[in-house]
Amino acid sequence: xxxxxxxxxxxxxxxxxxxxxxxxxxxxxxxxxxxxxxxxxxxxxxxxxxxxxxxxxxxxxxxxxxxxxxxxxxxxxxxxxxxxxxxxxxxxxxxxxxxxxxxxxxxxxxxxxxx
Numbered sequence: 001x002x003x004x005x006x007x008x009x010x011x012x013x014x015x016x017x018x019x020x021x022x023x024x025x026x027x028x029x030x031x032x033x034x035x036x037x038x039x040x041x042x043x044x045x046x047x048x049x050x051x052x053x054x055x056x057x058x059x060x061x062x063x064x065x066x067x068x069x070x071x072x073x074x075x076x077x078x079x080x081x082x083x084x085x086x087x088x089x090x091x092x093x094x095x096x097x098x099x100x101x102x103x104x105x106x107x108x109x110x111x112x113x114x115x
Contacts, residue, residue, distance in 0.1 A: 033064040040068065045075035063093035070099070074106060082106055 032055030039048035052069030059065060070085030086103040089096060 032059070033062065033068050036065070036068040036072065040072055040075070045072040048072040049076065049078075061092060063089045063096060063099070066092065067096060067099045067102075071102065074102070079106060 032051055036048040036051040036055070039045075039051060049069055049072035052065050052072060056062065056065050056069065066085050066089035070082045070089060073079075073085055074082035083103070083106055086099050086106065089099040090103065093099065
């Protein structure tokens with residue numbers, strides 16, 4: 001995976017935006033998506049993004065990893081990366097309500113500026 005791009009922050013801190021659904025770790029402690037979600041919950045989005053990105057090299061079809069990676073990128077203000085990650089997550093799992101909702105939350109400030 002390429003190095004994350006730097007995007008300009010928009011609006012409030014991402015995790016504080018209305019409608020944002022942070023990733024939730026599940027009960028499988030060895031699962032990379034759960035490890036990344038746990039790091040995110042601990043306020044370590046950079047580490048969460050690293051874990052998700054490394055795991056995606058081995059499991060590129062894991063929609064949950066893309067979703068957790070997107071949330072971490074979003075929290076870091078890497079909005080272009082978050083958009084790309086959520087787009088892939090939705091393509092892999094079109095029924096993911098969290099990915100759809102979070103992508104909408106990402107787009108909300110741009111929609112608000114357009115009127």
